[in-house]
Every structure is written in C-alpha cells, then in structure tokens.
Amino acid sequence: MGDVLGWRRLLGVVAPSTNTVVQPDMERMRPEGVTNHFSRIYVEDPVALSNEDFIAGTTAIAENTMDAVRSVMTCRPDYLVLGMSAITFYGGVQGSVDFKRRVEEVAGVGASTGAESIAAALHAYGGIRRVSFVSPYYPVANAEVQRFLEESGFTVVRDVPLQCRCWTDIAKVTPDRLREVIEHLDGPDVDAIVQVGTNLSMVDLAAEQEALRGKPVIAINTATYWHALRACGIEDKVAGMGRLLAAF
The missing domain is CATH 3.40.50.12500 (Rossmann fold)
Incomplete structure (x- = not known):
C-alpha cells in the first residue's frame, strides 16, 4: 500500500529555518500525487556586515544540514530537494558534487541541489x-x-x-x-x-x-524543484511559472 496522498512520490524538502520562501514556492509547483515534506536546518538570523560574516553564516547552514536530512528521512521520502543554495556552489563543480554525495550518504536516497x-x-x-x-x-x-x-x-x-x-x-x-x-x-x-x-x-x-x-x-527554486521532479521520472508540465516547468 502506497502513501494515500503522495502515491507518486514523497519529496523531502530541506531549507534553512530562517527561510520563508522555499516552502510556499515549492508547494505551488507540486503535481497531483506528489507531496512535499519540509525539514528546517536550524540557523540563527545573524547580521552580516562583511564577506567573512556571510561565509560564517553559510558555514553554519552546512554544518546543520545533515541533522535536518536525518529528521526528514523519518517520514521515508523517496527523494530530497535541497532548498539552500550558497553552500551548493562552494568549491566549484567538485565541491558541489562532494556536498551532494555527503547528503545522499546520510539520506540513502537521491537529492537535487541548487547548483546542479x-x-x-x-x-x-x-x-x-x-x-x-x-x-x-x-x-x-x-x-x-x-x-x-x-x-x-x-x-x-x-x-x-x-x-x-x-x-x-x-x-x-x-x-x-x-x-x-x-x-x-x-x-x-x-x-x-x-x-x-x-x-x-x-x-x-x-x-x-x-x-x-x-x-x-x-529562478533557483523553480530549477531545483524541476530537477527533482525529472530525476524522479515525473514529467508533468506545470504552467504559469516559466518555460522550464512548462516545457522541459
């Protein structure tokens, strides 16, 4: 017996605890039979006044990501959507690949990152x-x-x-x-x-x-959710949010 509401896919969506945009954005993009299950990466809301402050803040997000991944995996999602972006770009392509690999090793399922x-x-x-x-x-x-x-x-x-x-x-x-x-x-x-x-x-x-x-x-939220849907074999076209979801 599959999940009654998420009979096609359960998606775990992980984003910083301070983020108020990812959850409503991705809920709008959700096709029938796909459900989103949100997990928040605990992070303070610091004041950034310099490059160094910004890096420190994003490093805190990276350090707390795996706890949020472990939390959402208790509902047994089929796939993860990573709704944070800065840390997925750090270190170039190889850094992005390495970060994704760490997430997938903890989760035991695939994941879509903002950078990729x-x-x-x-x-x-x-x-x-x-x-x-x-x-x-x-x-x-x-x-x-x-x-x-x-x-x-x-x-x-x-x-x-x-x-x-x-x-x-x-x-x-x-x-x-x-x-x-x-x-x-x-x-x-x-x-x-x-x-x-x-x-x-x-x-x-x-x-x-x-x-x-x-x-x-x-927009990165559109791209990341699109990437996750297609990675899960869901080819539904979603109108009203740009050509990416509507045509590809």
Missing part, C-alpha cells in the same frame, strides 16, 4: 553560453557561484550581490528592486539571467521577465 539544478536548467534550454546572475549574497559567495558556472561551461558576463544583511531580509527584497537589477543584468551580450538564493522571491518575477525579454530567466 541551475546548470541542468541552462543546458535544458540549449544554446546558452553567456549568463548573468543576481544573488542576495556578499561578493565572496558570488565569486563561488561564478566559479561553478564557469566550470560548468558558461561565461559569466555580469553579477549583482545584493548583500542582504540577514537571512530574513532576503525575503523582503521587492519585485521592483529585482526588476531594476534584471535590467542591469540583461543585454545583447547575455543569453540567460539566473537568480540564486532560495529565500529571494523570484519564481513569478522570473516568469514575467522571461516572457518580456524573450530569453531564459531562471
């Missing part, structure tokens, strides 16, 4: 070589995102680190502010625009800007 999902999404669109991106991070973390993207075969043309001072402030960045950033990031020299930082609300805005600009605008 962004790369997979860019490849899914096809023909993308030059990208720009926005994050809520400090410059030190943007450098790690750029390293990962370039090791994955893309050229980073421009990036904007919003330098949000604490984790909960990330969810307060307005669509109008993000539209200004996207205008700066876009140009004829850019094939696609990417957003990282899972507490930055960009799912709807990315879809809006993609339609407006005629090029991929990829």
Whole structure:
C-alpha cells in the first residue's frame, strides 16, 4: 500500500529555518500525487556586515544540514530537494558534487541541489553560453557561484550581490528592486539571467521577465524543484511559472 496522498512520490524538502520562501514556492509547483515534506536546518538570523560574516553564516547552514536530512528521512521520502543554495556552489563543480554525495550518504536516497539544478536548467534550454546572475549574497559567495558556472561551461558576463544583511531580509527584497537589477543584468551580450538564493522571491518575477525579454530567466527554486521532479521520472508540465516547468 502506497502513501494515500503522495502515491507518486514523497519529496523531502530541506531549507534553512530562517527561510520563508522555499516552502510556499515549492508547494505551488507540486503535481497531483506528489507531496512535499519540509525539514528546517536550524540557523540563527545573524547580521552580516562583511564577506567573512556571510561565509560564517553559510558555514553554519552546512554544518546543520545533515541533522535536518536525518529528521526528514523519518517520514521515508523517496527523494530530497535541497532548498539552500550558497553552500551548493562552494568549491566549484567538485565541491558541489562532494556536498551532494555527503547528503545522499546520510539520506540513502537521491537529492537535487541548487547548483546542479541551475546548470541542468541552462543546458535544458540549449544554446546558452553567456549568463548573468543576481544573488542576495556578499561578493565572496558570488565569486563561488561564478566559479561553478564557469566550470560548468558558461561565461559569466555580469553579477549583482545584493548583500542582504540577514537571512530574513532576503525575503523582503521587492519585485521592483529585482526588476531594476534584471535590467542591469540583461543585454545583447547575455543569453540567460539566473537568480540564486532560495529565500529571494523570484519564481513569478522570473516568469514575467522571461516572457518580456524573450530569453531564459531562471529562478533557483523553480530549477531545483524541476530537477527533482525529472530525476524522479515525473514529467508533468506545470504552467504559469516559466518555460522550464512548462516545457522541459
């Protein structure tokens, strides 16, 4: 007898305890027969005033991730969706692979990370070589995102680190502010625009800007949930949140 509500798949979704965006975002993307089961990585909401503060905060998330993974695995999900992003980019492609491997060893099931999902999404669109991106991070973390993207075969043309001072402030960045950033990031020299930082609300805005600009605008929460669905063999197309979920 399978799970009555999650008869297709149970997905464990892991995100920082300060994150208020991942859970509602991914619930909107859930096809019938798939259920999401949220687990929070305990982390304080520190004030970041420097690159060093930001790295310390994301290191705390990394250190507490495995406890959240062990917790969610008690409901026996089929697969994990990692709703944190900065730490999945650290160390380039190999660092991302190593982090995912540690999670999967603890969980005993597969997992989708933000970093690999962004790369997979860019490849899914096809023909993308030059990208720009926005994050809520400090410059030190943007450098790690750029390293990962370039090791994955893309050229980073421009990036904007919003330098949000604490984790909960990330969810307060307005669509109008993000539209200004996207205008700066876009140009004829850019094939696609990417957003990282899972507490930055960009799912709807990315879809809006993609339609407006005629090029991929990829929100990390969309990419990670899409990657998880496809990894589980679920090919449902979900309308209203951009071409990635609707067409690929």
